[in-house]
Amino acid sequence: MAKIIAGVGTSHTPAIGAAIDLGKMEEPYWMPLFKGYEPAKKWIADTKPDVVIMVYNDHVNAFDFKIIPTFGLGCAEEFPIADEGWGARPVPVVKGYPELAAHLVQSLVLDEFDITIVNEMQVDHGLTTPMSLMFGQPKAWPCRVIPLAVNVIQYPAPTGHRCFMLGKAIRKAVESWDEDLKVVIFGTGGMSHQIQGPRAGLVNQKFDKEFLDGLSSDPVRLSKIPPLEYLRDAGAEAIELVMWLIMRGALGDTVKELYRFYHVPASSTAVGSIILESRS
Numbered sequence: 001m002a003k004i005i006a007g008v009g010t011s012h013t014p015a016i017g018a019a020i021d022l023g024k025m026e027e028p029y030w031m032p033l034f035k036g037y038e039p040a041k042k043w044i045a046d047t048k049p050d051v052v053i054m055v056y057n058d059h060v061n062a063f064d065f066k067i068i069p070t071f072g073l074g075c076a077e078e079f080p081i082a083d084e085g086w087g088a089r090p091v092p093v094v095k096g097y098p099e100l101a102a103h104l105v106q107s108l109v110l111d112e113f114d115i116t117i118v119n120e121m122q123v124d125h126g127l128t129t130p131m132s133l134m135f136g137q138p139k140a141w142p143c144r145v146i147p148l149a150v151n152v153i154q155y156p157a158p159t160g161h162r163c164f165m166l167g168k169a170i171r172k173a174v175e176s177w178d179e180d181l182k183v184v185i186f187g188t189g190g191m192s193h194q195i196q197g198p199r200a201g202l203v204n205q206k207f208d209k210e211f212l213d214g215l216s217s218d219p220v221r222l223s224k225i226p227p228l229e230y231l232r233d234a235g236a237e238a239i240e241l242v243m244w245l246i247m248r249g250a251l252g253d254t255v256k257e258l259y260r261f262y263h264v265p266a267s268s269t270a271v272g273s274i275i276l277e278s279r280s
C-alpha cells in the first residue's frame with residue numbers, strides 16, 4: 001500500500017531559487033537561510049521518498065488568465081521548467097507519475113472534489129524552489145513528483161477548510177493505491193508577505209509562529225481561519241498558506257513535529273519550514 005509518511009511545509013520564494021542558481025548561498029544575506037534548511041535536506045535524503053506530491057501555485061506561467069483551475073493535478077509523464085522571464089532555471093525536468101496521478105484524480109472526483117486534469121504543464125518557481133531547497137542540485141531529481149497546482153493568484157482562492165478536507169481525501173486516495181510507496185507531501189508558499197502596494201514588505205512573525213504551532217497541535221483551528229484574515233493580518237500573498245493545510249490534512253490526525261525553521265527576511269518575505277511525520 002502507498003502511504004503518506006510525512007509532510008513538508010516550505011516557502012517557495014523565487015529569489016531563493018535564483019540565489020542557488022547564481023551561487024550566492026554562501027553570501028551573508030543568504031547563508032543563514034540555507035543553513036536553516038540543512039537539517040531538512042538531511043532528513044529527506046535519509047527518508048528517500050518514492051513520490052512527492054507537491055502542492056504549490058502557478059504564478060501565471062502554466063496558466064494565464066484565460067483558464068484558472070482551482071485545483072489542477074499534473075498527470076503528465078514529465079513537466080518542463082517554465083521560463084519566467086529570465087530563462088528557465090537550470091534544474092532537472094520534473095518526472096511525474098501518470099498512473100498514480102490518474103488514480104488520485106479518480107478517487108478525488110468520486111469524493112466530490114472537482115479536480116482539473118492537467119496533461120501538459122510547465123512548472124515554475126512555486127514547485128522548483130522547494131525541490132532545490134530540499135534536494136539540492138542533483139543531475140536528476142531523486143523521486144517522481146505529482147504537482148497539485150492550487151489557484152491562490154486570482155480571487156477567490158479556496159478556503160483553508162476546503163484545502164484541509166482535500167488533504168484528507170488525498171490521504172485516502174494514496175492509501176488505496178496498491179503499490180508499496182513512500183509518499184511525502186509538500187505544502188508550499190507563504191509565510192506572511194505582501195509584495196505590492198503601501199503595505200509591501202509586511203511580515204507578521206506572531207501570525208507565522210501561531211500558524212506553525214497550529215500545524216503541529218491544532219490544524220482544525222487553522223482550517224477555520226477565513227481568507228480575509230490571512231490578507232489582513234499576514235499580507236495579500238499569505239493566502240498561499242492555505243496550501244499548507246492540504247499537506248496537513250493529508251497527514252491524518254496525529255503528527256510528530258520533526259523540524260522547524262523560521263527566518264526573516266528573504267526577498268521581503270518571511271520564510272518558514274516545517275517537517276511533520278504522520279503518526280496516524
Ligand SMILES: [Fe+2]
Pocket residue numbers: 012057059126189190240
Ligand atoms: Fe508564490
